[in-house]
Amino acid sequence: MSIAVGGFEPLTSIDYPDHLACVVFTQGCPWRCGYCHNHDLIPASKQSLFDWDDILSFIKSRQGLLDAVVFSGGEPCLQNKLLEAMAQVKALGFKVGLHTGGAYPARFAACLKFVDWVGFDVKHFPMDYEQVTKTPNSGEKAWESLEMLLHANVAHQLRITRHPELMSQEQLDRLKRLLYQTYQEELVVQTCNTAHCLDEKLRIV
Numbered sequence: 001m002s003i004a005v006g007g008f009e010p011l012t013s014i015d016y017p018d019h020l021a022c023v024v025f026t027q028g029c030p031w032r033c034g035y036c037h038n039h040d041l042i043p044a045s046k047q048s049l050f051d052w053d054d055i056l057s058f059i060k061s062r063q064g065l066l067d068a069v070v071f072s073g074g075e076p077c078l079q080n081k082l083l084e085a086m087a088q089v090k091a092l093g094f095k096v097g098l099h100t101g102g103a104y105p106a107r108f109a110a111c112l113k114f115v116d117w118v119g120f121d122v123k124h125f126p127m128d129y130e131q132v133t134k135t136p137n138s139g140e141k142a143w144e145s146l147e148m149l150l151h152a153n154v155a156h157q158l159r160i161t162r163h164p165e166l167m168s169q170e171q172l173d174r175l176k177r178l179l180y181q182t183y184q185e186e187l188v189v190q191t192c193n194t195a196h197c198l199d200e201k202l203r204i205v
Contacts, residue, residue, distance in 0.1 A: 003079040004028060005050035006041045010058065011066070016097040016117055017157065019067040024055060026082070029075040030103050031133040033123065034199035035163040035192050041074040042198075052085065060092055068116070070097035077104040077111065086114040102145025103138065109148055118156040120149055122187065124167060125175060132166050150183050159188040165202055 007025035015023050028044030059069055069089045076082055077100055086096050095116040102108055102120060123132045129139030149156055162172055179185045194204035
């Protein structure tokens with residue numbers, strides 16, 4: 001059994017800073033973020049149209065042309081074969097990137113031994129995560145993973161997608177201050193695709 005793949009981007013220059021990469025979008029996410037615009041990737045049991053072995057063969061054919069392979073989602077750490085897939089990529093000489101929200105702290109801790117760069121998606125203050133994810137205790141797990149990342153010697157970027165109905169500008173400013181004053185970390189604000197939100201009440205065209 002290998003990882004379940006929900007999508008694949010063969011070439012990108014924006015998903016791993018300063019590197020040419022391909023992106024493997026894994027299938028399945030435990031959260032139901034209202035602003036999510038990739039909701040086809042949420043169901044873990046959805047039949048995949050992609051085969052990991054085929055993708056790995058493609059990746060092998062790009063040795064010397066691409067710098068890195070990024071595992072995105074969905075939530076990649078949901079995949080119990082993620083470490084095995086990362087190891088296969090590393091063995092081919094590629095750097096490994098990971099996009100995660102930190103939903104699975106134990107598995108994320110194991111990933112930190114393999115990855116070269118992490119794009120970590122912060123959702124809110126820990127106590128307010130459920131407003132975004134619709135999942136109890138998601139903030140506690142996410143910030144546990146965040147603490148691990150910030151104490152690991154791994155390159156990373158912290159980013160947030162702000163929907164105006166789920167986080168005010170004042171809250172965003174406070175969160176930025178907290179991360180900078182506590183960890184000396186910058187928070188990158190990503191554009192919210194409000195036209196395709198999972199929660200139809202949040203859609204703004």
